[in-house]
Amino acid sequence: MSSTQPIAPNDVPRDVHHLGDFRATPRMVVIAALAIPVGAIAAVVAWALLRLIGLITNAIFYQRIDTALVAPGGGHDHWYVVLLAPIIGGLVIGVMARYGSEKIRGHGMPEAIEAILLGGSKVQPRVAVLKPVSSAIAIGTGGPFGAEGPIIMTGGAIGSLFAQFLRLTADERKTLLVAGSAAGMAATFNTPFAAVMLAVELLLFEWRPRSYVPVATAVCVATVIRHPMLGSGVLFPVHGALHVSPLAELLCAVTGIVAGLLAIVSTMLVYAAEDGFRRLPVHWMWWPAIGGIIIGLGGLIVPEALGVGYNIIGAELDGSISIGLVVGILIVKTLIWSLSLGSGTSGGILAPMFMIGGALGALEAHIFPDVGPGFWALVALAGVLGGVMRSPFTGVIFALELTGRFDAILPMIIGASTAFALSSLLLKRSVLTEKIARRGYHLTREYDVDPLEIYFVGEVMQRDILSYESDLSAAEALEVISGTEPAKVETRRQMLYPVVEDGDKIVGVVTRTQLETAVHEGSANRPVQELCITAPIVTHSDQTLRETANAMAANAVDKMPVVDREDSTRLVGLVSLTMLLEGRVRDVREAQESERVLRLRVARPSWFGRQDRP
Structure with a gap:
């Protein structure tokens, strides 16, 4: 016998006690424990990278052995030192990239993202050594870059290498890779909150306890270890009261618009430079040296534009920088950073964005009302970060932790959010993702709740299904299908048929292909119970x-029987892959279909002839 009786919805109660806000297993604790040594090692590597940058800078520009971070443009060097040092640094980096690993080219974050999304979070061991060394050479010889991009890639390589020695999943390797990246960043800037936010906004591509807890663990460990080595204070302390008026808050939106435009121009310059270098009739190994020529010429014009420039950023934020230097930094730093970065050299983007954004705000401080020391530089800095990185939360929190100016949080949110909105509207991809897109890959940084996570099988499953009694023969089963009314399209397309006993007790499933094969091979009289799969995925x-x-x-199936949770032998329906798309359909409908839910009804005097009108 066969049955096509629908199953009443009331027979399928919904129990959601097995579901929770998050999925967390004891495995999360294991990965968090593994993140502890990753964070510790990343902190030591961050310290070593900063010391190496200082050593190279002092040796080249000051002719002394010292590891303190100094500005490369402050030693009153001969012009040929300023010009030749970046060129020689570029030559060394080109050789290291060609004969060591091409992965050391660039500012680090696109490479980390690519390793996460496309490489199973596997990083080559040589990258962990060559990346920090090449970056120290680039910055130490005057390159206008930051140390954060290289330490993100290096810290990520440490986490990945640590994970590769263990038996872990790709997701767990990703977690440890990001843990190392975020830990290195926190140790470099003493910004643990911003490092965690950067991991969430840019690197993890998920918001789950399984990844957040280990990353936060590594960041905390790295920050604690950093304090005795590099200090526990804010990197750019700013003092003085702020007097923020409603007009100033409105002008913060203007600052955000200008910062967003500057972010767009900077991003376009980087990739215009990259396109230009691709057209050169020379091997890419020589490009960083050519970029070094650009850096050297810029250094001759504005020596303060060379190097990481922490001293200049500090001057911008405390308001002690001159207007001439502000204009010089804004123009020269932007040009030499974007054009040389397009050459494929090794260096980060955050510190240059700090300086460029700070210069923009310092310039605006001569136009906008006086609010307090470094106020407009701080707002513009957060805005440029929000626009360039498309990570407004990270931009705001970075600026907060770098300066300790928590009284400027609202203005910075206004500036960063405005810049983020403008950049998102006018530019498809950021400086962090354009390189990945140029390699033929696509990633989205939008996060929302998966509609398939909201809806239940009981809302979309087919209840009016065709099932077979276990003693029905294969020939009879096929005859039932061919005799189904044409109007019952879903039944005719069912393709998978539960085999039942006593009405709704499922004993297996059989496919139409199995039935047709049995008839074709001369087994038409075999009962479907002998043909069916007795342990189906349900x-x-x-x-x-x-x-x-x-x-x-x-399990490589596209249809599944639906059974009662309390009684796994009781059949309640059938669900197919096509039915699962109903969740997507509802999501699209909610996003695209407009409707007017409420209408305003206005009461009118009775002498108008009507009491009210819609």
Whole structure:
């Protein structure tokens, strides 16, 4: 016998006690424990990188052996030192990239993202050594870059290498890679909160306890270890009261617009430079040296534009920088940074963005009302970060932790959010993702709740299904299908048929292909019970569509019987891959279909002839 009786919805109660806000398993604690040594090593590497930068800078520009971070443009060097040092540094980096690893080229974050999304979070061991060394050479010889991009890649390489020695999943390797990246960044700037936010906004591509807890653990460990080595104070302390008026808050939006435009121009310059270098009739190994020529010429014009420039950033934020230097930094630093970065040299983007954004704000401080020391530089700095990196939370928190100016949080949110909005509207990709796109890959940085996680199988499953009694023959089963009314399209397309006993007790499933094969091979009289799969993959009506889709993918099936959670032998329906798309359909409908829900009804005097009108 066969049955096509629908199953009443009331027979399928929904119990959601098995679901929770987050999925956390004891494995999370294991990975968090592994993140502790990763964070510690990343902190030591960050310290070593800063010391190496200082050593090279002192040796070349001051002719002394010292590891303190100094500005390369402050030694009153001969013009040929300023010009030739970046060129020689570029030559060394080109050789290291060609004969060591091409992964050391660039500012680090796109490479980290690519390793996460496309490389199974596996980083070559040589990158962990060559990246910090090449970056120290680039910055130490006058390159206008920051140390954060290289330490992000280096810290990530440490986490990845540590994970590769263990038996871990790709997701767990990703977590340790990001833990190392964020830990290195926190140790470099003493900005643990911003490092965690950068991991969440840019590197993890998820918001789950399984990744957040280990990353936060590594960041905390790295920050604690940093304090005795590099200090515990803010990097750019700013003092003085702020007097923020409503007009100033309005002008913060203007600052955000200008910062967003500057971010767009900087991003376009980087990749215009990259396109220009690709057209050169020379091997890419020589490009960093050519970029070094640009850096050297810029250094001859504005020596303060060379190097990391922490001293200049500090001057911008405390208001002690001259207007002439502000204009010089804004123009020269932007040009030499973007053009030389396009050459494929090794260096980061955050410190240059600090300086360029600070210069923009310092210039605006001569136009806008006086609010307090470094106020406009701080707002513009956060705005440029929000626009360049498309990470407004990170931009705001970075600026807060770098300066300790928590009384400027609202203005910075206004500036960073405005810049982020403008950059998102006018530019498809950021400086961090354009390189990945140019290699033929695409990633989205939008996060929302998966609609398949919201809806349940019971809301989309088919209840009016065709099932077979276990003693029905294969020939009879096929005859039932061919005799189904044409109007019952879903039944005719069912393709997977539960085999039941006593009405709704499932004993297996059989496919139409199995039935046709049995008839074709002369086994038409075999009962379907002998043909069926006796241990089918099943789901429950109170299971989310996402979990069901995952089960389908893991078991390579596109249809599953739905059984009662309390009684796994009781059949309640059938769900297919096509039905799971209903969750997506509802999501699209909510995003695209407009409707007017409420209407305003206005009461009118009775002598108008009507009491009210819509």
